[in-house]
């Protein structure tokens with residue numbers, strides 16, 4: 425069974441149950457705004473007056489869990505059959521447990537919904553989440569304390585980001601030291617949800633822990649210099665990080681008494697939504713995954729990462745010896761749509777025809793297209809260069825279309841390679857999102873990466889990934905046949921078409 429504290433956003437809690445054949449046998453969700461209107465959130469969050477501070481009420485998450493379990497019970501779901509349970513939560517968000525709360529967490533009354541027992545357990549009632557960008561000063565201080573942005577990236581996999589948990593904790597400590605002192609444990613959203621099932625503070629897993637600017641990703645221990653730069657006594661409040669597939673222990677007796685779970689049901693470490701999605705999409709083999717949705721996101725399997733100022737390196741949730749790179753490009757589909765409207769009369773068919781009528785390499789014509797400030801790299805504007813490397817102000821329409829698509833994919837490959845990514849003979853790219861319906865676009869992707877491209881279905885990815893990890897954690901991976909994957913090979917690179925390399 426897998427649970428996830430978001431879903432195509434951060435606005436719902438989802439549940440999926442799978443059987444031994446990995447078939448989905450139950451699926452449901454609780455929508456925070458609609459099903460829990462008493463919290464008055466919008467999209468599951470509160471946007472504060474400064475427009476920078478963004479939080480979610482922690483008790484809303486607990487109440488959502490009560491609601492979804494009650495719903496399953498009333499529909500006759502057989503909890504006693506659940507052998508293992510895991511989950512994924514939006515990355516970076518943090519939960520602050522008040523001193524003494526562990527006793528309540530250990531032993532809540534099975535007569536009451538959990539949110540009633542836990543209502544006084546949180547020293548911060550509104551949890552900072554990944555959308556928050558109010559910690560610019562803490563980010564500069566952290567980079568300065570450890571010797572610069574690149575040095576921080578070399579330790580933790582990322583330079584300082586405002587949403588990353590260490591900077592959020594530093595802000596709470598500097599603004600409310602008494603609240604920080606009153607806190608006995610700090611959880612990520614993922615380890616918080618795991619704690620609710622475990623009836624004890626669940627450890628943070630390596631993969632989600634890599635989104636904090638605090639974990640030394642090589643030795644997989646907290647970095648003392650980062651901890652010290654954020655707040656005093658932090659190590660104790662975080663607990664020891666663990667591998668993402670760790671079995672944390674049996675489910676809390678509360679769930680056996682209230683819902684009929686077997687006392688043998690195991691809780692497998694929860695992780696972040698992006699690592700969870702990686703697990704679902706690549707399953708347990710070394711694939712790379714590109715989501716071509718509103719924005720373009722790359723999830724890459726990396727053996728020897730070289731953290732850079734752009735992009736994130738996280739510990740790999742599937743294989744603790746390797747890493748995953750996460751790269752996000754804001755100018756994805758909306759940029760493609762704009763060029764489609766300008767150069768192909770708003771028609772994807774015409775856009776595709778332009779790609780077919782031009783040659784790979786675009787006769788040396790190249791462009792960078794950023795209608796909005798890009799994340800990777802931080803740049804804006806449209807920049808075109810001809811075969812003589814001269815800046816030009818426009819291209820013929822079909823050259824423009826190819827320059828856009830080749831430019832977008834070359835940027836992805838170059839930024840990925842900066843992070844240590846290597847295209848290998850075994851490289852396979854799994855593509856998803858709206859633009860993955862366009863085979864001409866996928867052909868360019870395949871040519872640029874010189875690797876075969878497959879399309880995959882990613883509905884409920886992070887949630888399903890959690891359910892797979894529940895099985896993975898219980899180590900009956902082989903019996904369950906987790907190496908299979910429903911996907912469709914759509915395009916081969918030119919080299920691949922000549923035979924298997």
Ligand SMILES: Nc1ncnc2c1ncn2[C@@H]1O[C@H](COP(=O)(O)OP(=O)(O)O)[C@@H](O)[C@H]1O
Nearest residue numbers: 716717718719757758761772857858859861862
């Ligand atoms: N045939 C197509 N060719 C290229 N892009 C497409 C095509 N069909 C849809 N898209 C793009 O897919 C985008 C939506 O992708 P989707 O994965 O649904 O987005 P989201 O990230 O919001 O989930 C649209 O913005 C659209 O530009």
Ligand SMILES: O=C(CO)[C@@H](O)[C@H](O)COP(=O)(O)O
Nearest residue numbers: 430432433434514515554697
């Ligand atoms: O900040 C990040 C990744 O670094 C986000 O991906 C969060 O993990 C939540 O994302 P969505 O709910 O929008 O997918």
